[in-house]
Amino acid sequence: MQLLPWLALIDASLAAARRTLEVMASPSHDRPEPDWDWTTPNTVIRELPTMRLRQFGGGQGPAVILVAPYALHRATIADLAPGHSVIEALLGAGTGRIWLTDWRSADGTRRHQSIDHQLEDLTVAVDDAGSPAAVVGLCQGGTLAAIHAARFPAKTARLVLVGAPIDMAAAPSLLTGLIDRTPPAAVELMLDQGGGLVRGRAMREAWPNAAADEALMAAVLQRRRVTPALAARFRAWNEDVVDLPGAFYRQTVDWLFRENRLARGTFPALGRETGLYAVVCPLVLVAAREDEIVSAPQVLAMARHVATPPDRIATHLVAGRHLSLFMGRDVLDRTWPEIAAFLAAGTPPAARPGKARGKRA
Numbered sequence: 001m002q003l004l005p006w007l008a009l010i011d012a013s014l015a016a017a018r019r020t021l022e023v024m025a026s027p028s029h030d031r032p033e034p035d036w037d038w039t040t041p042n043t044v045i046r047e048l049p050t051m052r053l054r055q056f057g058g059g060q061g062p063a064v065i066l067v068a069p070y071a072l073h074r075a076t077i078a079d080l081a082p083g084h085s086v087i088e089a090l091l092g093a094g095t096g097r098i099w100l101t102d103w104r105s106a107d108g109t110r111r112h113q114s115i116d117h118q119l120e121d122l123t124v125a126v127d128d129a130g131s132p133a134a135v136v137g138l139c140q141g142g143t144l145a146a147i148h149a150a151r152f153p154a155k156t157a158r159l160v161l162v163g164a165p166i167d168m169a170a171a172p173s174l175l176t177g178l179i180d181r182t183p184p185a186a187v188e189l190m191l192d193q194g195g196g197l198v199r200g201r202a203m204r205e206a207w208p209n210a211a212a213d214e215a216l217m218a219a220v221l222q223r224r225r226v227t228p229a230l231a232a233r234f235r236a237w238n239e240d241v242v243d244l245p246g247a248f249y250r251q252t253v254d255w256l257f258r259e260n261r262l263a264r265g266t267f268p269a270l271g272r273e274t275g276l277y278a279v280v281c282p283l284v285l286v287a288a289r290e291d292e293i294v295s296a297p298q299v300l301a302m303a304r305h306v307a308t309p310p311d312r313i314a315t316h317l318v319a320g321r322h323l324s325l326f327m328g329r330d331v332l333d334r335t336w337p338e339i340a341a342f343l344a345a346g347t348p349p350a351a352r353p354g355k356a357r358g359k360r361a
Contacts, residue, residue, distance in 0.1 A: 036240060039079045040087045045099070046128070048121040050113060052102040056087050059096020062130040064343050066090075066100045067122065067141035070248070072200055074240050075102040078138060080327050081233045084221055086138070089332040093340035099129055101141065105242035111196030113245040115147070115252070116270055122148050123155070132157035132281075134343045138326055139163045139294065140252075146302065147262060150278040151269040159279070160339050161302065162286040163294050163325040165256070166276070167263040171297035179257045187253060191246040198249045200241030211238040220321050222328035263305055276305035282312040284339060284348050286325060293322040314348030 046053035054075075055063065066086070068075035078086040078100060087098055101122065106113065122144065126133045132155050137145030142164025149156040168176050191198070211217065217234055218226050226234070261267040265275025285303060287296035296317055303313050318335055320328045342348055 036074065036076050038076070039081055039085050040091070042087075042100070044102075046125065048124060049104075049110075050117050050121045051104055053125050054100045054102050056098040056100060057091045057096055061096050062133060063097040063099040064090065064095055065122075065125055065129055065133050065135045065145075066098050067135060067137040067145045068101050068103060069138055069140040069142075070103040070118065070144070070242075070244065071140055072203060072241050073237065074105075074242055075100055076237055076240055077323075077326050080237055081230055083329055084230070084327045084332065086326050086332065086336065089336035090136075090340050090343075093337040095340050095343060099125055101125065103242065105200070106197050106245040106248075107243070108195055108197070111245050112247050114247045115144070115255075118144055118248070119148055119151065119270055123152065126152075126155050131155045134158040134160075136160040136339070136343070137162065137164055139322070140165065142166075142299075143256060143262070146276065146279065147267060147269055147274070149281060150262070150267070150274040150276060151272075153278050153280050156279075156281045158282050158284075158343060160284045160286070160342065161299065162339075163288060163291060163299060163322055164302075165294045165298050167298055167301035167305065168257055168260045169263065170301035171295040173291075173295040173298055174293055176257060176298075179253060182253075184254075187250065191249070194243075194246070196246040198244040198246065200243050204239070204241055211235045220323045220327060222320060222324055222330045263301070276302060277307060279306040280308055282342070282348055283308050284314045284316070284342050286316045286318065286335060286339070288318055288320045288322060288325050288331075290320060291322045291325075312348060314342070 040056050042054045042056045044052045045055045066078060068078055079088070082088065087100070090098055104110070126135070126148070135145045135149065135156050135158070137143065137160070139162070142161035143166060145159060146161060146164065146166060149159050165175065194202070211234060214226060214231065217231060218224065221230070221234070255261045255267060263276060265277050266273045267275055283303070283306060285300050287299040289296060300315050300317070303315060316335055318331050320331050324331050
């Protein structure tokens with residue numbers, strides 16, 4: 001299942017390219033963001049230029065910052081349904097409060113927003129939560145969290161990256177392969193057709209999704225059978241898409257994927273270059289064996305680049321597909337409680353006495 005089709009702009013075939021540009025050329029309008037019936041009660045505690053910051057849970061102590069991906073879908077990826085929610089899993093395992101980055105869908109006035117704008121607002125969230133903070137990043141939200149930890153090492157106390165594309169040279173993946181075959185001129189044409197935006201609804205129409213495939217849905221959610229209610233919920237989530245600023249999109253494609261600048265130590269972040277070498281905090285890395293979007297080596301390679309001592313790094317290779325990391329029942333039941341323990345204690349679970357690094361869920 002393609003969680004990030006906005007990165008997989010055009011496949012090698014001319015037919016895919018033509019289809020994408022035809023859709024992007026169709027009339028599109030800025031649209032209000034729909035109300036999502038969140039699984040877990042929450043309140044909006046900050047209204048920032050790039051996001052709404054949502055608080056889940058009312059416990060004491062510093063909040064954990066949960067950085068959602070800014071991709072095709074909204075932050076609802078973290079709170080799909082009972083038994084299929086990262087938020088629910090963390091709260092159930094003892095995390096007192098969670099602040100979730102609910103990134104805004106872009107309109108014409110936001111087409112120039114960049115990765116720096118996201119970093120600025122993430123810094124506000126971290127500072128308000130109580131710097132240094134415990135930070136968890138999902139998929140591309142993990143990439144942003146890693147950039148932030150590299151740019152401001154003293155602001156991150158503990159870092160968890162789950163299914164995050166980090167080192168594109170570590171191994172091939174669906175995303176890197178598609179981007180390698182995407183001409184830069186096609187990206188610019190697509191942005192022109194979208195009024196400086198990547199239109200989420202158009203991209204959803206351009207790439208048929210697998211939400212209608214019940215067998216694949218069951219594999220993602222790690223259930224033998226998906227109930228009609230859960231299937232309807234999943235399909236509703238799959239249609240809950242965002243538009244992306246062209247500047248942000250261009251930087252993501254070029255700096256992260258084409259040039260691999262974060263791993264190479266040359267990523268431009270708020271006025272200067274930085275890289276993974278600057279990350280010093282305790283670290284947990286989680287990847288899925290059957291991940292069809294981000295290959296496991298692209299996630300786990302981060303351990304080789306950071307300045308964190310090896311005994312403060314834990315790696316987990318779990319069974320499942322990409323979305324299983326955030327929605328799969330087995331991963332949520334087995335791996336996320338260990339993540340919650342790490343967030344509370346600051347010691348990677350797999351680094352504790354009696355546990356070996358690389359423990360599989």
